[in-house]
Amino acid sequence: MYPPPMPAEPLRPVTPEEVRAFHRDGAVLIKAVLAPEWVDLLCEGLDVAIAEPDVLSESLGTLRVDQFPAARSPALRRIVDDSPVPEIVGCALRSTVRFYMDQPFYKPKGRFLPTPWHQDTCYYNLAGHDLIRAWVSPDRVPRNVSLEVVRGSHLWNATYSPLAGRDPDTDPAAKAMLEGAVADRPMLGVESYEDWTYWSGVKDKSLPAVPDIEGHRDSYDILGWDYEPGDVLLFHGHILHSALGGVESPTPRRAHASLWAGQDVRYLHRPGQVIPDPVALYAHEPRSGQPLSDFPDVFPVGWALPGS
Numbered sequence: 001m002y003p004p005p006m007p008a009e010p011l012r013p014v015t016p017e018e019v020r021a022f023h024r025d026g027a028v029l030i031k032a033v034l035a036p037e038w039v040d041l042l043c044e045g046l047d048v049a050i051a052e053p054d055v056l057s058e059s060l061g062t063l064r065v066d067q068f069p070a071a072r073s074p075a076l077r078r079i080v081d082d083s084p085v086p087e088i089v090g091c092a093l094r095s096t097v098r099f100y101m102d103q104p105f106y107k108p109k110g111r112f113l114p115t116p117w118h119q120d121t122c123y124y125n126l127a128g129h130d131l132i133r134a135w136v137s138p139d140r141v142p143r144n145v146s147l148e149v150v151r152g153s154h155l156w157n158a159t160y161s162p163l164a165g166r167d168p169d170t171d172p173a174a175k176a177m178l179e180g181a182v183a184d185r186p187m188l189g190v191e192s193y194e195d196w197t198y199w200s201g202v203k204d205k206s207l208p209a210v211p212d213i214e215g216h217r218d219s220y221d222i223l224g225w226d227y228e229p230g231d232v233l234l235f236h237g238h239i240l241h242s243a244l245g246g247v248e249s250p251t252p253r254r255a256h257a258s259l260w261a262g263q264d265v266r267y268l269h270r271p272g273q274v275i276p277d278p279v280a281l282y283a284h285e286p287r288s289g290q291p292l293s294d295f296p297d298v299f300p301v302g303w304a305l306p307g308s
């Protein structure tokens with residue numbers, strides 16, 4: 001029988017203490033909630049996504065990031081649509097959640113370079129506080145190579161400049177794009193991701209630079225975890241995060257991160273637009289300020305808060 005039946009429920013409920021930790025710290029590791037069948041499916045989906053880079057695939061040091069893999073992989077689509085992940089994120093956020101987008105993060109075996117400290121906020125055309133990321137891996141990912149966060153930085157009310165993107169100071173076309181987009185131009189006339197090279201992100205230097213956290217680790221309250229397959233690492237959409245490197249790893253590190261939006265999240269066209277919108281959104285010609293619920297076909301409800 002295909003698809004085989006899979007356990008739709010988490011192996012255990014998210015606890016009130018875990019919910020509190022998420023809201024207080026901005027991140028929490030939910031231990032042992034995904035059944036082995038989901039870990040196997042994640043492995044299958046990630047291996048296909050990793051074997052076939054998409055047109056947006058980018059390598060930052062040893063870290064390869066692609067965009068929207070669930071749009072191409074039925075296995076990853078099932079993780080997003082049918083696995084316990086949406087329920088886990090919705091319970092932690094205490095909100096109905098809509099699926100926004102997903103990404104694979106891949107470091108090949110060998111010497112892992114660090115993932116630099118960054119905040120995801122500036123990369124998405126989104127505004128709002130109810131944003132949560134679920135990071136899952138079919139691999140054991142020990143503390144020294146898994147994600148780290150600055151505890152509480154999801155509440156700093158700051159949006160930092162992207163690390164990626166073209167530099168408007170040295171690239172006149174990028175500068176023109178940035179200036180043209182400042183007037184809240186909702187779209188860039190792009191029909192498909194094939195046009196990515198034409199309009200790929202521009203660094204918005206009006207935003208503050210990410211602080212030098214690595215250079216002053218003792219000054220920050222840094223949280224990290226030993227991750228095991230079956231765990232779900234949740235972190236807030238605005239938190240500062242990174243991963244340590246410098247480790248010789250005999251195995252690759254394969255991860256899938258999905259981004260989920262709760263009630264207060266709205267579309268916000270950012271001048272630099274580092275990551276494109278989901279392609280189906282273009283047909284709607286979204287305007288800044290529209291709630292994501294205006295686009296239910298693009299951002300489906302993944303889990304509804306009971307009674308909402």
Ligand SMILES: O=C(O)CCC(=O)C(=O)O
Pocket residue numbers: 063105115120133135147241242243255257
């Ligand atoms: O897996 C990593 O090293 C980075 C992941 C990340 O930045 C994210 O999920 O937003």
Ligand SMILES: [Fe+2]
Pocket residue numbers: 118119120241
């Ligand atoms: Fe990130």
